[in-house]
Amino acid sequence: MTRIRLRPAVALASIAGVSSLFLAACTQDASSTEGTESAAPSASSEAPPTEAPVNGVDAKEYASSDPEADSYGFVTPSGKWLCAIIPTKNLAGCASHPTAGPLGVPGTPEIASPDGGPPAEANLIAVEAGKEPSFQNWNQAVFPGNANVLPYDTTLAIDGFSCNVQFSGVSCRDDATDKGFTISTSGYTFEFTPLPVSLPSASPPQIAPTPAPLPQQARGSNQCGPVVYPETGKPATVVIVKGTLRCDEAHTMLTKYFAAPDKSEPVYSFDGWECRLSGDPESAEIGYTINCSDDNGNTVVAQP
Template sequence: MTRIRRRSAVALASIAGASSLLLAACTQDASSTDGTESVAPSASSEPPSAEPAVNGVDAKQYASSDPESDAFGFVTPSGKWLCAIIPDKKLAGCASHPTAGPLGVPGTPQIASPDGGPPAEADLIAVEAGKEPNFQNWNEALFPGNANVLPYDTTLAVDGFSCNVQFSGVSCREDATGKGFTVATNGYKFEFTPLPVSIPSVTPPPIAPTAAPLPQQARGSNQCGPVTYPETGKPATVVIVKGTLRCDEAHTMLTKYFTGRDKSEPVYSFDGWECRLAGDPESAEIGYTINCTDDNGNTVVAQP
């Protein structure tokens, strides 16, 4: 009887030893190669996947009408910001509207001027592909022409970039990295602010853009939205150089000038205004400056 028990114990010990060796062998095959540890790829090592745009709009409705411009732009409902996604520059950014001057946001730094002049307050906050969000100074328009309004709580997504508008501010990001910025009148941060995700019970109707309202500024030295030369289809920048005229009043006046003037005369008077052409009318294909003054001391210039 003692012998049988002893043999059973030996057999159990042999089975346990074999099992231990088998487990060790399997463990070694799964975690090492030639004695070197092999680390399995983790999900965190993959580039972040782009989240779908929340309440996306039809990007075509925000494309520039200029055939030479590859840009998609919008104005915020408040009229404070003009933003654009520019695929050929791999950039999304926002500038002050309508003056395109300094951002005027607390904490905006002084940076180098593009024309080599002294440092000046940045006029653009932007994010570029593969780069950290930053401030820039531009000497060119961020978006040509009149941009449509992007409604609150909607997203414009184009070519790897997304921008949204909320009551708290406007945000843009590079989708692949998630890097971006948020800017508002009371400050900024180099961090994208996503829209809250909601799941509607039914498919919402498409959101149609609306034309950006002309700014209603009271004093002069204001840059207003552009007008178009009827003869050439080229845009002209409207600037109230002097006086208390509003932008919409300046646009109404210039529309009357274009539709009523005698094209053979360099000076045209109407409704208390006198408008003169400055430049060579023979070069109308690129536009020429129009200078208008009235009896109330207002001066409006439209220049190519």
């Protein structure tokens, strides 16, 4: 079991009791992702060493259900961002939700692709232990399965990192250095934005997470995070076209399909599922489209 360590938070000295972050777009050299974007400055002071994170939540409620993944993730209440603290990578970061595509905020640079392809707009903003915050490109989901919602004005703190959600955006930091980032739909800054300090109470209320609803596409289907074709290492977008299946169940099914030794046939059946391959020689270079359906009326598609 992972030992949970809650780190000190940084207090925000508010002027006239009002705290807000104004994020602005800016132009940045694509060859470098480090630096600080224009944003309203905020005054801060060191919190007492014994002070717990402001409005801290139980990190166990946000732990991945995948025993192979040592990570703690959450979705913001707006449903726009999926963030995770990953102790094995000494990193905290946020990606666009639910598509896991480019971040899509003003000023996001294009950087090298992880598979050696041409530079592309970054799909992750992150801070690593002892390093400057930066943009990155990942070809895997930042958090496996479905993550719970982290309520507004609360903090998830684990293994030397802290992340909080405010109406102005989501923010994460390396507790040891206080270096971090804040991102919203209107922009970003390579600075951590602490929650306003609240007065401690004798018995603080328990803040329970809520399950993140499945994201809805225009035609009513559910788009989940990507999977990776083992043969090519290329990501595929997972879409629940029909049914009541959860994203983590769709990922589990596809993972089992990929691991099947005899799935080379155009149609492969297993555990009540029937999966079909479709595509042409060009699309085969990055992966065929996979269409799977079961007896319960669920249909899942993985497409390059």
